[in-house]
Amino acid sequence: MANDTSAVLDPVSPHSLADPFTPPADSSLWRKNFLLGAATAAYQIEGAIHEDGRLPSIWDTFSATPGKVLAGDTGAVACDHYHRWEADVDLLAGLGLEGYRLSIAWPRVMDAAGTPNRKGIDFYKRLLARLKEKGITTFVTLYHWDLPQHLEDRGGWLNRDTAYRFADYADLMSRELAGSVDAWGTLNEPWCSAYLGYGNGHHAPGLANGRFATQAMHHLLLAHGLAVPVLRANDPRSQKGIVANIGRGTANSDSAADQRAAHLFEVQHNAWVLDPLLKGEYPQDLFELWPGTEPLVLDGDMKTISAPLDFLGINYYFRTNVASDGAHGFKEVPLEGVERTQMGWEVHPDGLRDLLTGFKDTYANLPPIYITENGMASDDQLSDGKVDDSQRISFLKRHLAAVDEAITAGVEIRGYFLWSLMDNFEWAFGYERRFGIVHVDYATQKRTLKRSAELVAKFLKERGART
Structure with missing residues (x-):
């Protein structure tokens, strides 16, 4: 299949010269060892869901269920990255991006009996080899939500056995890809997998029960803990970590009740994941918020979960303003007159800092x-072959400034990955919401650099010239 590579030939076009993106001269972002990259996820870009022995995933099932995904969209084709990966790597390298965070599709690399699927594994070997040829640092996430459907049929993350099957999967991939991966991430956003998948049903597999959410979370974190020593044994030179999404909660007033509500928001959004990983215990405030939902925890589980990490991946998008619900929790109180994205999320870089x-x-x-x-996400429109995504440019500059402020305050932050390299399947929102710095025409699969991509490329070129 022909690939459109025209977008990578000249990543900095003349209209990008008036640059509202470049950080101040004293910013930490100019440091040579601060990694700047972009991220994607397998189900969101690969397509080819029936090819070369790939098995069904929970997102294949969920997105094919009427009413679950906007406009009935699915990941069956997505960005057709499975066939266009070489051109996509050239696109990444042409922008000068130094790192690429991708995920492996678990259903693509092994069958229900655990037998390796050579065609699927070879796809990732070729992809990683090409990235290494281009000098791009590779961050590989093992689980970005696409659980094999056959495991969900046996209980999914409600079944403790799934954690052990994940360790088997981590073992296979770290043996096969050892030396090709700079950093392994076990899980992407276990909060979303547990809460959106099992707590409120917004994501696959679409279950909605508070006790399900906390038990699924425990098994997700256990899977992480079981995988870390396997990764260390099989690929000792790589970094090992996990990726957590975090949310800033602010109180609607100075009242004690509203302040408590904001605290509880951050407990369920942040501490629910980070406390087990970094303290070896669940926050007790969580079960004040959700009484009667304590998961079944066996002896030794928390020690396994809290194994030391080489890095912590942080995903951040917005803050939530809350008030007391008058009982044991909180309710969202949207602020008026604030900047929001196409997702309806408030733009609040200070929350990240x-x-x-x-x-x-x-x-x-x-x-x-x-x-x-x-x-x-923004409603990006292609006009005369260009996409002027000025809000995204401003968003990125302000959030990178917030990262710089956190570094100045003593937080060790080693890099930043843009979400996302290109527009893609945005889960329950289908293809309507565009997060990419590269525009994708889903009818033709043509990639077009947005102005944000041009400015990122310009900055990286300037930084390279300085060092």
């Missing part, structure tokens, strides 16, 4: 951090 500096104070053993996702 505040959370990062707060984590430094809260967790004595906080590992080095990579911002593994940050970006925004």
Whole structure:
């Protein structure tokens, strides 16, 4: 199949010369060792869901269920990256991006009996080899939500056995790809997998039960803990970590009740994941918020979960303003007159800085951090072959400034990955919401650099010339 590579030939076009993106001269972002990259996920870009022995995933099932995904969209084709990966790597390299965070599709690399699927594994071997040829640092996430459907049929993340099957999967991939991966991430956003997948049903597999959410979370974190020593044994030179999404909660008033509500928001959004990883315990405030939902925890589980990390990936998008619900929790109170993205999320870069500096104070053993996702969706329109995504440019500049402020405050942050390299399947929102710095015409699969991509490329070229 022909690939359109025209977008990578000249990544900096004349209309990008008036540059509202470049950081100040004293910014930490000019450091040569601060990694700047972009991220994607397998189900969101690969397509080819029936090819070369790939098995069905929970997102294949969920997106094919009427009413679950906007406009009935599915990931069956997505960005057709499975066939266009060489051109996509050239696109990434042409922008000068130094790192690429991708995920492996678990259903693509092994069958239900655990037998390796050579065609699927070879796809990732070729992809990683090409990235290495281009000098791009590779961050590989093992689980970005696409659980094999056959495991969900046996209980999914409600079944403790799934954690052990994940360790088997991690073992296979780290043996096969050892030396090709700079950093392994076990899970992407276990909060979303547990809460959106099993707590409120917004994501696959679409279950909605509070006790399900906390038990699924425990098994997700257990899977992470079981995988870490396997990754260390099989690929000792790589970094090992996990990726958590975090949310800033602010109170609607100075009242004690509203302040408590904001605290509880951050407990369920942040501490629910980070406390087990970094303290070896669940926050008890969580079960004040959700009484009667304590998961079944076996002896030794928390020690397994809290195995030391080489890095912590942080995904941040927005803050939520809350008030007391008059009982044991909180309710969202949207603020008026604030900037929002196409998702309806408030643009609040200070929240990222505040959370990062707060984590430094809260967790004595906080590992080095990579911002593994940050970006925004906008209704980007292609006009005369160009996409002028001015809100995204402003968003990225302000959030990178917030990262710089956190570094100045003493937080060890080693890099930043834009979400996303290109427009893609945005889960329950289908293809309507565009997060990419590269525009994708889904009818033709043509990639077009947005102005944000041009300015990122310009900055990286200037930084390279300085060092």
